[in-house]
Amino acid sequence: MIEVRGVTKRYGRSLAVDDLSFQVRTGQVTGFLGPNGAGKSTTMRMILGLDRPSSGAALVDGRPYRSFRRPLHKVGALLDASAFHPGRTARDHLRAIALSNGISPARVAHVLGQVGLDPVAGKRAGTFSLGMKQRLGIAAALLGDPELLMFDEPVNGLDPEGVLWIRTLIRGLAAEGRTVFVSSHLMSEMESTADHLVVVGRGRLIADLPIRELIAAASGAHVVVRVAAEHRPAMISALSAGGAQITLEPDGALKVAGMDAAGAGALAHACGIPLAELSPRRSSLEDAYFELTEDAVEYRAKEVAA
Structure with missing residues (x-):
C-alpha cells in the first residue's frame, strides 16, 4: 500500500503540494488526476524518494521507499520514458538496472x-520512437516483479494497439493482487481502467473515491429529445413547466437536464407530440473531472478574436 500523509512540498516561495493525504490500496487500479501544475508528478517523485517533502511523509508499506535494500522488488515505476542512456541497447539498459x-x-x-x-x-x-521508449520504461518497471507499480502517463506515444495493450496489462496487474497507481490526462483511459480515483488541484486533494461514485455525482447526465421543428416550441414549454432545464443544440435536438427519459416521454405523450429521439445520456468521467477541477486550473487558454 502507498500512503501519503499530510505531505507539503515547497520550492522556494512556490507551493507545489499542500497538506496532501491519501492511500493507494492493494488489488486495484487507482487513477491520479489533476490539471497541469496540480502536483501529481511531484507527489509521485516524493513517494519514490526522488524529492523530499517539506513536511509530512510518503510511505510504501509503512516505510520510506529509500529504506528498501532492493527497491525494484517492491515498487516498479515509469515516470520518464527517456530516462536511459541513448547509446545503450534496450537489453543492456535493462541488464544494468537488473x-x-x-x-x-x-x-x-x-x-x-x-x-x-x-x-x-x-x-x-x-x-526508439516515443511509443517504443514507453514500452522500454514499462519493461524497467516490471523488471523486479514488484508488488506495487506507478505509471505517469503510460499511454503517451502509444498507437491504438499499444493503448489497448497497456490498458489490459494494468488491469491484469491489479487482478494479480498488485497495487497500481496511474497518472493520466486521458479521461477515456481512466474511465476504462481505474477502480478508484484521487483528484488533486493546486496541490490539494479534491476527491478520493471510487470512480463509479465520482461519475454518479456529476451533473452531466441528461436526456436528448428530438421532435419535428413545428413541435419544438410546445415541447420546450412542456419540459420547462415540468422543471427541466433545456438547451437547444445546433442540430435542433433538445438537451434536457433535471428530468429523466421516462418523465420527458410522458410529457410528450400527454401533449400529443411524436418523438423522433428520446435518449438518456449518462455522465462521463470527463464531465465529473471538469466539474471538480473548474476552479483548480492554473493554465487556461484565452479566446482570441479572429
Whole structure:
C-alpha cells in the first residue's frame, strides 16, 4: 500500500503540494488526476524518494521507499520514458538496472517479450520512437516483479494497439493482487481502467473515491429529445413547466437536464407530440473531472478574436 500523509512540498516561495493525504490500496487500479501544475508528478517523485517533502511523509508499506535494500522488488515505476542512456541497447539498459537489484538476466529477456520489444532488444534505445521508449520504461518497471507499480502517463506515444495493450496489462496487474497507481490526462483511459480515483488541484486533494461514485455525482447526465421543428416550441414549454432545464443544440435536438427519459416521454405523450429521439445520456468521467477541477486550473487558454 502507498500512503501519503499530510505531505507539503515547497520550492522556494512556490507551493507545489499542500497538506496532501491519501492511500493507494492493494488489488486495484487507482487513477491520479489533476490539471497541469496540480502536483501529481511531484507527489509521485516524493513517494519514490526522488524529492523530499517539506513536511509530512510518503510511505510504501509503512516505510520510506529509500529504506528498501532492493527497491525494484517492491515498487516498479515509469515516470520518464527517456530516462536511459541513448547509446545503450534496450537489453543492456535493462541488464544494468537488473544488476543493481540482483535480478537475473532471464528476467530481462522475459520483460522484453512481455512489452513486445524482443525483436529490437539489440537496438540502441536512443533510436526508439516515443511509443517504443514507453514500452522500454514499462519493461524497467516490471523488471523486479514488484508488488506495487506507478505509471505517469503510460499511454503517451502509444498507437491504438499499444493503448489497448497497456490498458489490459494494468488491469491484469491489479487482478494479480498488485497495487497500481496511474497518472493520466486521458479521461477515456481512466474511465476504462481505474477502480478508484484521487483528484488533486493546486496541490490539494479534491476527491478520493471510487470512480463509479465520482461519475454518479456529476451533473452531466441528461436526456436528448428530438421532435419535428413545428413541435419544438410546445415541447420546450412542456419540459420547462415540468422543471427541466433545456438547451437547444445546433442540430435542433433538445438537451434536457433535471428530468429523466421516462418523465420527458410522458410529457410528450400527454401533449400529443411524436418523438423522433428520446435518449438518456449518462455522465462521463470527463464531465465529473471538469466539474471538480473548474476552479483548480492554473493554465487556461484565452479566446482570441479572429
